[in-house]
Amino acid sequence: MSVAMDTSFTHFTRTAERAANQVIAAYSTSFGLACRLLGSRHRQHVRNIYALVRVADELVDGVTAEAGLSYQEQSDALDHFIDETHRAIKIGYSSDLIIHAFAQTAREAGIDAVLINPFFDSMRTDLGEHTAAPAVPLRFDADAHQGYVHGSAEVVGLMCLQVFMRGQDTDDDDRSALQHGASQLGAAFQNINFLRDLADDTARLGRNYLGTADHLEDRDRMEWVRTIRGQLADANAVIPLLPRDARAAVRSALALFAALTDRIEQTTVDELYRSRVRVPDTVKAGLAARAIASTWMELRR
Template sequence: MSDGPALAQYTMAAERAANEVIGAYSTSFGLATRLLGARHRQHVRNIYALVRVADELVDGVTDEAGLAIEQQRDALDRMIAETRRALELGCSGDLIIHAFARTARTSRIDESLIEPFFASMRTDLESRAATPTRLAAFDAQAHDDYVYGSAEVVGLMCLRVFQRDQRLDEATTGRLDEGARMLGAAFQNVNFLRDLRDDTVRLGRSYLGTAERLSDEDRETWVRTIRVQLDAAAETIPLLPKDARAAVRSAHALFSALNDRIAATTVDELYRTRIRVPDAVKARLVTRAVLTTWTEPRA
């Protein structure tokens, strides 16, 4: 059954709100989604908006608003409860959650992906509360658990959007799931290296190990790990629907370039500067990704 005019108008307003979140926080992501086929584009933006709002809640917004830790927990708990409710009902009074819930219900995104995401957001909040005067350090298991919830499941959510009109065999589905997880993990690990100063100084978190400060050897180890993750993800891009490949290839190429730049940067410099890819290089990477996609067969 199709939506009535009132619900359709409300959903359009919710999606415009989701787009505003993207415009405020990530122009690069907004541009990248334009490479997606029209049937995927808004759904991916709806996912990003919810993820970004939750991330901002635990990364300083509630703290800077003067909320005590119990009030910060309450803000996150209310967001989680409303998301669960919206998944059940298909509607929410919160525009960002409404947009996400419409996408989730359309794309078979369920609690198995949503709950790990919110668990990682809670980890961010609780790690700061538990160690207010020193770094909250993540050992290998804590890192892997956090990255699964904060990034790998987001990759899986986007994959569910791309696959919602497909029926794939178990082997192909498994390969695509692994590729989405590896791409999400690579993106997150690159961002950990890019955000060393902000994470350690402002947020008091050390996601990449238990030491107070990374060494150049640590950086080299993470660069190698990220390359393995990116290589694994690249193998599965040709299995995606053709109208999703250019966007995913572009993002993959951008983070590969970021990782290469990190490899050539000392840890001391990483603690001072956030590594970026120049706009001209981004343009070349995107053009190459689009041309590659145009010249390969449709899946």
Template sequence: MSIDIDTSFTHFTRTAERAANQVIAAYSTSFGLATRILGPRHRQHVRNIYALVRVADELVDGVTAEAGLSHQQQNDALDHFIDETHRALRIGYSSDLIIHAFAQTARVAGIDESLIDPFFASMRTDLGERTGTRAVPLRFDAEAHQGYVYGSAEVVGLMCLRVFMRGENVDDGDASALRYGASRLGAAFQNINFLRDLSDDTARLGRNYLGMADHLEDRDRLEWVKTIRAQLDDANSVIPLLPRDARAAVRSALALFAALTRRIEKTNIDQLYRSRVRVPDAFKAGLAARAVAATWLEHR
């Protein structure tokens, strides 16, 4: 009995999407909540983006090392992941379920190497260098920080923006404002996570994304809070330019990270080096509900 090729491909793609959804469920309740209030035409595409980004991030953040791979083998694993992603974009198929799901989204939304390659460059940075058997600690000055954040986070915001804006007609001014807002939101999210993850990044991974010193001071924390608030404000100002079925989810995510920023502002640096700042699930749900209500009340 023959099986229709299109039916087989569709079934495989849906299976890949379910795998992407499982990645989100396993790694981020916050992101999962935000995607649930996205419009149906965006929801799976954004989940597909997140899954690829998450798997790549885990590859360079210790999974391969804990599996016993040497530093060279970790680089080889990343090379394979990158090559397979590029191949899937060209041909529209991968036997890797997460890459296959991402490729479907990328081809629909016009996500290309101009966004994908900077992301993988930042992931490569995380693998770092070694002197003999010892890893060289990663320290980021202002220029290195900006480049890393662009690749690891801003381009992810721009990928999501391409999903949201496919088929939309906007003038050049609004399009430029939206790209700026998406970049600023991605940067804010990443900088907040750097502050939240100080303990793990420094103790386990030997990285300081927020400066050249081994240990930040409280004045550094407050300067980063100031920077993050400016980034969030810039992102918030362009939300009304988004399609209506994307606004509530973006508002919800922004509100969550604004809440995290307020908590970080009240937490001294030594505490941040000991524990990760969190927002209770019930509070997250309230933020999401308010974001939905605010969007519903808008005129367009």
């Protein structure tokens, strides 16, 4: 009887992981490429994290609204998702496949409320405030921006770091450096995406994550480019402290976002408000190959 139950649970978990893989395949070819460069002991866990984060993000970015849910129903849906996530981590099971997959990762890597709650706080911020009139546009000053980025992105980087470092013997100084690097990389990714998504965020979602003005100027764009490059540099500096089977993937993702930053630097704000900056697939493949080669050379020294 116990063998059958174990087999059923394992089969269910594998099915949940395949569902998580479908989410990343559908929403991010870039992140999917980086995941393929991870060692096998990390790969599925990071996909599980991405899937939960993506589903929660879609919940507050218009899917529920387009499904016809009222503001209160959207808020209730987010509450249910949050409660079910915490419950699944506690008991090790959820009938929701994406939450179930994430719970297995959270339990193995020690991802707890310290990282999970700030993420969901940022998701709740995205719902905004309900009024009788159309939704009030969200504008973020420096403090609000930092709080939102910490919850929506820095903690996701820290979740991935928890996966990479599980079972590793690391001294306090190295762990502190790694945590700073993971946070900075998450922040850089998010700030780049804010610039890439200016058109959609402002026109469809009524959000301005990068300031309180109605419209960014080119000087604002350049200031954010400088900020992002500093964040990427901080993250790059600690890659050698990561386990060997995580370095190529992180280097590849960092290189991709550095390339996006270069393209954003060459794109006016007016153009950013019209279209989304992208890196061609052939360039992505070249960046991944260079990340693998760089890591291989590093390990041979």
